[in-house]
Amino acid sequence: MYRVAQEALTNVHKHAGDAETDVVVRYLPAGLEVVVHNRPVAASAGEVPGSGWGLVGLRERVELMGGTLEAGPRPDGFRVTARTPAA
Numbered sequence: 001m002y003r004v005a006q007e008a009l010t011n012v013h014k015h016a017g018d019a020e021t022d023v024v025v026r027y028l029p030a031g032l033e034v035v036v037h038n039r040p041v042a043a044s045a046g047e048v049p050g051s052g053w054g055l056v057g058l059r060e061r062v063e064l065m066g067g068t069l070e071a072g073p074r075p076d077g078f079r080v081t082a083r084t085p086a087a
Contacts, residue, residue, distance in 0.1 A: 001082060003058065004062065004069070005023055005036060007058050008023075008058075008071075009036060010054070011078075016039075016077075016078065017041055018041075021036065021037065022036070022037050023035070024037075028083075031084050031085040032084050034080075035080070036080045039076065039077040040076070040077050055069075062084060065084045066084065066085045068082070069081070069083075070082075
């Protein structure tokens with residue numbers, strides 16, 4: 001889940017620059033949840049080189065642990081939510 005937060009924050013830096021961003025980590029009865037949500041920005045922050053497979057790779061890792069990963073734009077910004085079952 002550390003890597004989920006790390007990759008999501010890297011994506012904020014790449015695509016939204018200094019947008020206001022929240023990171024929430026919750027231990028729930030069924031497992032662990034990490035949410036990274038950034039607000040929209042007025043202008044593009046530009047592109048930082050990368051493979052472009054960050055969220056795809058994260059989804060695969062989370063699913064291998066029996067979890068789920070949802071990521072996408074929202075009216076109030078962009079959100080990544082990952083949940084993994086309790087060990």
